[in-house]
Every structure is written in structure tokens, then in C-alpha cells.
Amino acid sequence: MPHWRERLTSVGVFVAIMVALEVLLPALGVQAYIFPKPSAVALAIGRDLGDARFWGHAALTLREILIGCAAGSLIGFGLGVLLTQSAFAEAVITPYIVALQAVPKVALAPLIVTLLGYGEVSKEAIAAIISFFPLLVNVMLGIRGADEGQLELMRSLRATRIQILRWVQLPAALPAIFGGLEVAVVFSVVGAIVGEFTGASGGLGYLIEQRSFSLNQAAVFSTLIVLSVIGLVLDALVRGLGHRVVRWRRLGEVVGM
Amino acid sequence: MPYIELREVEKTFPVEEGEVRALDGVSLDLARGEFVSLVGPSGCGKSTLLRILGGLSRPTGGRALVEGAEVRAPRKDVAVVFQRPVLLPWRRVIDNVLLPVDVAGEPRSAHRERATELLRLVGLEGFATRYPGQLSGGMQQRVSICRALMRHPAILLMDEPFGALDAITREEMGVELLRIWSEVGATVLFITHSISEAVFLSDRVAVMSRRPGRVLEVLGVELPRPRTLALLDTPEFGRLAARIRALIGSGREDAA
Numbered sequence A: 001m002p003h004w005r006e007r008l009t010s011v012g013v014f015v016a017i018m019v020a021l022e023v024l025l026p027a028l029g030v031q032a033y034i035f036p037k038p039s040a041v042a043l044a045i046g047r048d049l050g051d052a053r054f055w056g057h058a059a060l061t062l063r064e065i066l067i068g069c070a071a072g073s074l075i076g077f078g079l080g081v082l083l084t085q086s087a088f089a090e091a092v093i094t095p096y097i098v099a100l101q102a103v104p105k106v107a108l109a110p111l112i113v114t115l116l117g118y119g120e121v122s123k124e125a126i127a128a129i130i131s132f133f134p135l136l137v138n139v140m141l142g143i144r145g146a147d148e149g150q151l152e153l154m155r156s157l158r159a160t161r162i163q164i165l166r167w168v169q170l171p172a173a174l175p176a177i178f179g180g181l182e183v184a185v186v187f188s189v190v191g192a193i194v195g196e197f198t199g200a201s202g203g204l205g206y207l208i209e210q211r212s213f214s215l216n217q218a219a220v221f222s223t224l225i226v227l228s229v230i231g232l233v234l235d236a237l238v239r240g241l242g243h244r245v246v247r248w249r250r251l252g253e254v255v256g257m
Numbered sequence B: 001m002p003y004i005e006l007r008e009v010e011k012t013f014p015v016e017e018g019e020v021r022a023l024d025g026v027s028l029d030l031a032r033g034e035f036v037s038l039v040g041p042s043g044c045g046k047s048t049l050l051r052i053l054g055g056l057s058r059p060t061g062g063r064a065l066v067e068g069a070e071v072r073a074p075r076k077d078v079a080v081v082f083q084r085p086v087l088l089p090w091r092r093v094i095d096n097v098l099l100p101v102d103v104a105g106e107p108r109s110a111h112r113e114r115a116t117e118l119l120r121l122v123g124l125e126g127f128a129t130r131y132p133g134q135l136s137g138g139m140q141q142r143v144s145i146c147r148a149l150m151r152h153p154a155i156l157l158m159d160e161p162f163g164a165l166d167a168i169t170r171e172e173m174g175v176e177l178l179r180i181w182s183e184v185g186a187t188v189l190f191i192t193h194s195i196s197e198a199v200f201l202s203d204r205v206a207v208m209s210r211r212p213g214r215v216l217e218v219l220g221v222e223l224p225r226p227r228t229l230a231l232l233d234t235p236e237f238g239r240l241a242a243r244i245r246a247l248i249g250s251g252r253e254d255a256a
Helices: A003-025 A038-049 A052-085 A087-102 A103-118 A119-144 A150-157 A161-198 A206-211 A217-245 A247-251 B046-052 B093-097 B101-102 B114-121 B137-147 B167-184 B195-201 B230-235 B235-255
Strands: B004-015 B018-030 B036-038 B061-066 B078-081 B155-159 B189-192 B204-210 B215-220
Touching: A003 A038, A003 B018, A038 A052, A038 A217, A038 B195, A052 A087, A052 A119, A052 A206, A052 A217, A087 A119, A087 B046, A103 A119, A103 A161, A103 A217, A119 A161, A150 A161, A150 B078, A161 A206, A161 A217, A161 B101, A206 A217, A217 A247, B004 B046, B018 B036, B018 B046, B018 B061, B036 B046, B036 B195, B046 B061, B046 B155, B046 B189, B078 B137, B093 B114, B114 B137, B137 B167, B167 B195, B189 B195, B195 B230, B195 B235, B204 B235, B215 B235, B230 B235
Parallel strands: B036 B189, B036 B204, B078 B155, B155 B189
Antiparallel strands: B004 B018, B004 B061, B204 B215
16 A cells, blocks of 8 residues: 555646646647646536536446446356357357457447447447457356366265356356456447447547537546546446455465465 | 275376376275275375275276275265365355255255364364465365265265375374264275375275385284374384385385
8 A cells, every 4th residue: 555655746746747737738839729728627527527418428428338348248258158168169159259359349330330320229239349258258267267176176076067167167267257347347438439439429439529529628638537537436346346256365375276 | 795895996097108007906995984094105096096986087997886886976975085175265164164065955054063063173163254265274174174074974085185284283183083083983095105194094004006006915003092193103003114115115116
């Protein structure tokens, strides 16, 4: 944990940079529509946070992220578990997965928006596709990485496949699953925004575009900051949940693990 | 009919360069309630033999029988204690002991008392709610012994359970094991590479040759029970240990 001195210095640095920008930007003749002063950005943030319509956009983007991430993660998780249980299924499906993985998901945005329209569904679809892979890969890695000794123990107890999955493989995979979820959440933010850039009628990405076109840079910065906060909070939530669920990990080393 | 019978058991493993012959016709009988140790040099196939009896591996030749029935899969009346404790780190100690109950599909509440009693037997009753990561290796191994005893096994297969412990703890654990054994009763096949441990614990000691493993000789241990550590220094103990050491030594030379 950083000491108060380091914390204070971090804050001090931030304040110093803000003050410097506040003074230097106009002094150097930088136009407001290229790089706004911190005070202008602060004002824009204040305006936005008091504006119900802004909150509406934020809520829309948040919904796209959450629904898309949840859907994609669940499907990725489910398929991942299935593939570890059937060598045949894995052999059949893996080539498709490898092929799809190679495609940069954000490049699919125009295609998806064309297929699913300007509404939030297309953004959720993009976020879902982005979330799918981290979960699929990580749940498989997590399950495959289960300790051989534990599997043999379960066999010696005459456990069924479902029991082994439930009591050994999935708990063992939880750290990897939450790692994948963290990645999925962060990427879902990107996915939703890119979807909105491609074609939307609302949301924070839509706002960024609109405000950019109308050269309202301070408002663009404000939107970016709010978006970043959303991303940070979501990431912290997933990480926090992961830590709580995997509490036992921090309680020391287990012999032979 | 012997209770446990290993009849000319052979095991060959395929490896890259061909195959490895781990067991070369092992024959051994165990009577009900006996404590038998299997001692031999590293790699002689002791663990393989135990795993075959535990239903975790199939012999490539010969047969492993319990009460006349061939062992094809892990049996309900057989419990295995592995070399590593293999506790599930995400479960508390008491829940690790109760794992066999979960797998059997029975309610934990019905067995909680026994689990607690077993932990008390090994001196770990205060650690029931801890996680395995908070216990030392020796303590974890004791928990795994409790887990093995949960289902009242008629047969206990132990694969060098004290291998990871220091010499002093090993001796103490040996005494404790005998105490538990006298209370729960079971037929035990105990694998070790420690000659003194084998003699101290057992009714009989089967000495194995080096790979490919077979039984060189089975010695009866006529020492009185309950066994105490003082027995380690008696002439009779020394004689038995020396005989075993000589057998293992000659087994080593034959193969050389």
C-alpha cells in the first residue's frame, strides 16, 4: 500500500500538470477546439453530470457493455466447459474458433451494425463477440490446468464426471475465469464504443462523435473521462469479486500445488 | 481364500523408446486386519502396485483380487492416501475431510460429527475451519488420512504418506498411525522406502526388488503391540532391518 507521502506526491503531480496546462495552453495559443483547458473540461463535466440526457446516453452505453459482456461471457464459458468434456467436439469446433480469433473483432462492427441496426442490440452483439473469446480460452485453460493429483483423488473416490467438474475443475478454473472476465469487461467497453462509432443514435461513443464534429473538444474530453471512469469501476468490480471468490488463494501455499 | 490377493501381477508402460516393465510377476497375499508394508528401492513399482490394487490402474498381466473379486475400478471399501496430501485448497479442512461424503451424495450433516472426531483423533480439531494453505505439510497429510477414514474403509492403501516429512515427525506420525489403526481397524498396505518405518509399523514386510519389481521375500515382524519407539533400538528390530537391507542390497546387485 502506498504511503501517504507517495499518494500526496501523485496528487501533487496531477495538480501541477493541470495548473501547467491551464496556463500554458492559452499562452501557447492552442485553440480550444484542439486541446481545451482543464477548467473548460471541468465545466463540461459539471454540465454533463447535471444533464439528464447525458445520463441517458451513459446508461445506454453501460447497458450495452453489461448485456453484451454477460451474454458473450456466458456463451464462451459454456462452450469452453463443453469442449473440455468432449474431445470430439473440441476437434470439430477448434478450427472455427482459431479462424474467428484471427479476425479483429472491431473490424466486424460495420458488418454487425448493418445486420442488426443502429439500436443497442448491435453494440451488445459486438461486446458479446469480444467477450466470448477470453472466457472460452480461459475456462479451458483453467479446467485443463487442474491438478492431476486432485483428479486422481476424485477417481479414487469414484466420482462422476459432473462431480469432478463441479468440485475440482471449475473451482480450480475460477482464477482463470475471473481473469478472462476482467479482460472481457474492458474489451466490451471498446466494443460498445466502436459499435456506436460505426452507427448509433445514442450512447457515449455517439456523443464523442457528435461533439467531435461540432468541435466541442471540452465536451469530448468530458465524455472520455466519464467513459474511463465507467471502465475503471467495472474492472475494479470484477477484480474485487474475483478476489472474494478466490479468497483461499491468499491464505498461504498448499503443499504440492 | 486370502482377503487381498495379488497374483503374478505385471505392469508394463509404453514409453517413447519402447516400453518399461514396472512389475514383473508380483504375488502377495494379505489377511484381513493385517498391516503389511511394501518396501523397496525407488522405482521398483511399489506405487504402481498400490494403484492397481486401488483400481486406478489395470495390470497388463496377472490379477489383483479382493475377496476373490477382481479389482477393475476403485472400490467403495478401499481408501487411498497418496504421497501428496492433495487437499482441495478452496475447501476448508473439515470440508476436505467430508469430500467423500459429498461424492457419495450423502448429506454432510449426518457425517459432520465423525469428521470432527477424526480430526480430533489426529490432533487437528482446532483447525477444522482453516484452509489447507494455512497448514503445514504434515498437518495436511493428517487431514488426508482423516479423509481416507471417513467412509470406514475396510482396506487402507498408503503410498509413502510420510515421505515429505522430516525424520522426527515421521516417527511421531508412525506412532499416531498405529494408534488410529488400532481404533478403526482396517487392512493396511503401506508403502515406504524407509526400512525402519516398515518394520516398526507392520505385521509383515514384503521386500521388493528393483525394477522390474517382484517380491523377494516376505518377513514376519513378531514384535509386540502396541509398538513403542523404544523398540527401534532392540536387537530383534535390528535383525529384521538388517535382513531387509541385505535383501534390497542384493536385489540391487543382481540387477547391476
